[in-house]
Amino acid sequence: MATTKEKIVTLGDKLIRDKGYNAFSYYDIAPALKVNNAAIHYHFPTKTDLGEAVVDCHSEKFTAFTQSITAQSEIEQLKSFLELFHRISDDNRVCLVGALAPELPSLNKSMRQKLTTFVKTTLDWLTAILERGRKKGDFNFSGTARTRALMVITNIFAWVQISRITGEKDFQAIKTAILNDISR
Amino acid sequence: MATTKEKIVTLGDKLIRDKGYNAFSYYDIAPALKVNNAAIHYHFPTKTDLGEAVVDCHSEKFTAFTQSITAQSEIEQLKSFLELFHRISDDNRVCLVGALAPELPSLNKSMRQKLTTFVKTTLDWLTAILERGRKKGDFNFSGTARTRALMVITNIFAWVQISRITGEKDFQAIKTAILNDISR
DNA sequence: GTCTATATTCCGATAGAC
DNA sequence: GTCTATCGGAATATAGAC
Numbered sequence: 001m002a003t004t005k006e007k008i009v010t011l012g013d014k015l016i017r018d019k020g021y022n023a024f025s026y027y028d029i030a031p032a033l034k035v036n037n038a039a040i041h042y043h044f045p046t047k048t049d050l051g052e053a054v055v056d057c058h059s060e061k062f063t064a065f066t067q068s069i070t071a072q073s074e075i076e077q078l079k080s081f082l083e084l085f086h087r088i089s090d091d092n093r094v095c096l097v098g099a100l101a102p103e104l105p106s107l108n109k110s111m112r113q114k115l116t117t118f119v120k121t122t123l124d125w126l127t128a129i130l131e132r133g134r135k136k137g138d139f140n141f142s143g144t145a146r147t148r149a150l151m152v153i154t155n156i157f158a159w160v161q162i163s164r165i166t167g168e169k170d171f172q173a174i175k176t177a178i179l180n181d182i183s184r
Numbered sequence: 185m186a187t188t189k190e191k192i193v194t195l196g197d198k199l200i201r202d203k204g205y206n207a208f209s210y211y212d213i214a215p216a217l218k219v220n221n222a223a224i225h226y227h228f229p230t231k232t233d234l235g236e237a238v239v240d241c242h243s244e245k246f247t248a249f250t251q252s253i254t255a256q257s258e259i260e261q262l263k264s265f266l267e268l269f270h271r272i273s274d275d276n277r278v279c280l281v282g283a284l285a286p287e288l289p290s291l292n293k294s295m296r297q298k299l300t301t302f303v304k305t306t307l308d309w310l311t312a313i314l315e316r317g318r319k320k321g322d323f324n325f326s327g328t329a330r331t332r333a334l335m336v337i338t339n340i341f342a343w344v345q346i347s348r349i350t351g352e353k354d355f356q357a358i359k360t361a362i363l364n365d366i367s368r
Numbered sequence: 369g370t371c372t373a374t375a376t377t378c379c380g381a382t383a384g385a386c
Numbered sequence: 387g388t389c390t391a392t393c394g395g396a397a398t399a400t401a402g403a404c
Contacts, residue, residue: 025378025379025380026379026380026381027378027379037379037380037381038381038382038383041380041381041382045381045382046380046381047379047380047381
């Protein structure tokens, strides 16, 4: 059973990834959770506090995610990572970084810092996966693993945003192309 | 000499791509252009009217851009296209679609429709460039031209967002990788 | 076409009772 | 920890003079 505080973070996350940080308000949360506006302020005194909690939540979930799949091969780990975005796209939302990056100058310093750490953690993890997979001969690509990690992540990252506009839902074609690009 | 109306659109565009549609207000524009808040409402009665004008402006500029480079080879046209995003990244902003997609549900129907048309126009143009270049033997990639256009556009599209967070400004590595991926 | 002044709505936030 | 009630500020928008 989730606590009210946890429910607020979960819903706040959904709202941010649905219409953005600046577009949602406490009045989107209160009726949905059947609590009062003031109750949300009890748990998160300022909107920024809630925003930071949402980013923290993603950091924790990502760590749990990567640890849960360490036994998989590099190819399987990459596929599992791509699946995360598949689910985001099915939800008709965008990823947290994609939601916040365009609003960056309107966010406070602490939120920006947490976001930066989260992005770096994600990129480092993906870079390491690609590097290890290449050493084993499972992946084959030119250039640095870092650049390739950026290529892969930008593909799925932007896909969820663009598919939202075009209405196109064929994630499979992108996934196949991504995997094909690193297995020449 | 630009009219006040044109200046408002230009600044509105910059503001949207700096901090998002919902984060900017008419009070960001009035002092900067040394006109009154009410003057902006004279030209654009509602904020949505301004938003639509910004999207229209991008559509017109994109058409002018593609027509200005029809004499170039497909490779050169692609490079010119990538340069557009290079400039956006140097400005520390994001592209219009990247700014609006995460806020989509908070935008009115007319703005969403204009945005959809703009995205489809861009994708169709890039798809055609890749298809023609492949027929001539200048490009070499597997899969459909459409999917490849999506791969290219997502690479630069998301790069400008991510580089904003990481502070990384090495656009060259991405450009090289993009061109390399379609010239095997 | 731009101004002053103001209406109105919404949102983030707080005080104080239970 | 949640409630009622409310403050204060910001943002969209309008009325009417120049």
